[in-house]
Amino acid sequence: MTASGGDTQHGIRRRNLARVLRTVAAQGPVSRPAVAARIGLTRAGVAPLVDELLRAGLLVETGRAAPSGRGRPGSELAVSDRGPAGIGAEIGVDHLAVCAVDLRGRIRARAATDAVNRHSDPGPVLRRLSALLAEVTAEIAAEGLRPAGLAVAVPGLVARGTTTVVHAPNLGWRAADLAPGLASVTAPGRDARGIPLTVENEANLGALAELRLGGDGDGRPGPPPDFVHVSAEIGIGAAVVVDGQLLRGARGFAGELGHVPVYPDGHPCDCGGRGCLEQYAGERAVLRAGGLTPERSAAAHPGPGARIALLARRAADGDAATVRALHEAGTALGIALAGAVNLLDPRAVVLGGALAGLAPWILPSLERELALRTAVAADPGRAGGPLVTVSRLGADGPLLGAAHAALQAVLDDPFASCTSAHSPRS
Amino acid sequence: MTASGGDTQHGIRRRNLARVLRTVAAQGPVSRPAVAARIGLTRAGVAPLVDELLRAGLLVETGRAAPSGRGRPGSELAVSDRGPAGIGAEIGVDHLAVCAVDLRGRIRARAATDAVNRHSDPGPVLRRLSALLAEVTAEIAAEGLRPAGLAVAVPGLVARGTTTVVHAPNLGWRAADLAPGLASVTAPGRDARGIPLTVENEANLGALAELRLGGDGDGRPGPPPDFVHVSAEIGIGAAVVVDGQLLRGARGFAGELGHVPVYPDGHPCDCGGRGCLEQYAGERAVLRAGGLTPERSAAAHPGPGARIALLARRAADGDAATVRALHEAGTALGIALAGAVNLLDPRAVVLGGALAGLAPWILPSLERELALRTAVAADPGRAGGPLVTVSRLGADGPLLGAAHAALQAVLDDPFASCTSAHSPRS
16 A cells, blocks of 8 residues: 555655655654654655644644754654544454554554354344444544544455455355445445445454564564464464565465365365364364363353463363373474475564464474474574564454554555545645 | 666666667567657657667667658667577586577577486586586677576575575585686686676576466467466476565575475475475386386486486376376375465466476376365365466476576666676766
8 A cells, every 4th residue: 555646746745745654653753854864855845744744633743842953943743642543353253353543553442342253144243343343433533533444354365455255264254245244334424434444364464463563662573574474263374474565365365374284184174175284273173182172162261262261271280181282283383384484485483363372382393393394494503494483462463453454554645535625735 | 686776867777778678679579669659758768778779789670661650760679689698507406408598588509418416516517517608608609699697597495696505405515606616607707708697496497487488479378477386307396476576585495395294294305304295296206106216217217307208108108106106296296286375375386397298197186186275265166276287398497597587687787787888878
């Protein structure tokens, strides 16, 4: 999503507005001269852009004098904590969640509910999600924020550039366009302003969150620009990031790690294949291997993360079957990831979603397989395979990634969705 | 490799020279106004660029009047069949080959020799290759062509942007910098002009050849911009092409399909892993499974492609062990490629190298596995998995890809390697 307009004067101005906004968003409170230096414009060139963004309420003056010694001291600039908010939503197999993030990247509202979405129709699921969205939207409106866009994370394949879920096996959805079911939020009639809708695979959004928020803010860096992000909820997905960009594949279906064959003659999979990773490292497979019944566990421990917490608890207590099940899940993950690493040569593998919470029991066997099976590409002096890291964001990744993706459109083109009255003067 | 120079007038001129040259190279004989229209410049803007390229001998006038009705008729333009040539070289496990391609894309000279490079030292191999290179260079010099660059295809991992083979298991090379051993060709002393050297994985160059030459010239299109190119000589490699560009990986090691685990508890592999694809679909594995001894077969049928031809002959004759071995190789390839397709969602899988000649016996089981194991991403109305095609270039792909890669530098920046006397006037 980049600002349109080509090389016309209007297009250049729109791009420069975006650069100023993104610079202030990334740097925190910052002086006008620092912004100018950062984006390579003169102070005189930056001034009208800043004024435009101040008038639109996207930037604010902090009131604190900028420390710069040269010229008339000006107030430092910051992005507004009012104005546009990115709305992220997540449709999980057993939960729905919504959050709103402001331009400063802070979560301003959040709502979630347990749900039984497995093999449900999209209609009722989207109605419940719309209710959650209305709740969050009302909450942020009271603080002077308005939705700038909505991105929805789904555990399935989304046709590239569309709002259609082509196949979400664990929801049982096929060829489901989510736009009509969310119209009450995104196109609420001609009096209210509509907002753009994005539907995206949850692993892709988890990877975007990792790219943006993966560092810990205390200097620990986020992931390198080439990594494979493994995400698990009920199913297992992955996202491939190359040079800081998602690799989406020809149709938008890249990253189906859960259906990479691990034991080709192994367990049959719902997808029609055999021995897919999901049959060894998916939540249901691990519960079963640990001596539990997935259905009974789901009934006794409903809600997102509840069975993962159960598994972690049993493993921490030393339950042998659970420890063995997680060890075997790690082995299967290591085999599948060895294939991915041999094919893609990423700098790192990031374990996100539910896997983050189970890392202590999964990592040893995973890393062993990965090192064993990627030795052909081992650098001299390095044990082999890339660095495996565990996401700090855990199961929150896809939801946060969705909210940030929804906000990105504003950062890329601050006035794109404005009526002519609000558009920048060219 | 793009023309440098940024947005200075000089830089823009260099880029426009490259655009004119590439347009004429791609379009064949073409009029000046057609070139101007193609690249979006005025006829007056194109004229001095064409003159510059004519003076440098990169373009020629065909003498045939351009059919354009408007203005003064001019002679059509074509790229020269003299001047710069791309030199491609291939270091195979059992052969060495060199070829030269002119700006028109025609092979102008070619030399090859059988060789026993397995577990050899790089020194003697590069000396023999240098002799072949000298032979080809002398041959094209007699026709008014001069080497513009040399690209060398190797069956191994090359560190991104370097001339160092990090690991070529079937050659037994580790951390071998090829530049010193090829200096007599690339930097032949201060009297002769040196040429740039590129070292590249052979599967990557096979994929580049496929991109450039994959169509049949009679309208059959080449591969789509997103494909996985599988290449087999003795080992098995692959190249991943995304949006028409090679995906190289963080270190340059992407595409190691031969070491993707297929049967994780299967045969041990030289790489230290187990059950790698190469142990089921590599040449030695197929010979063994077909009841032949790889070493004895190599002695009786030396040279590139000889054992592949042997296998094809036996299969065509209905030898049951060979047919079964190729069927099993196809199964293993299908399993490994199913992983790749689930991860990358390419539009097509192209079988190149030795696999092209064995396709009739490999394809049925390969396609069966691929369809079975990629059904989760099957479009409604499509059987599943991407289109599998067989390269027309076969075992020639990497060598041709190397020659074209060497020439690409000229097409991207026609005057880059010139001394100041030859550089374009800015």
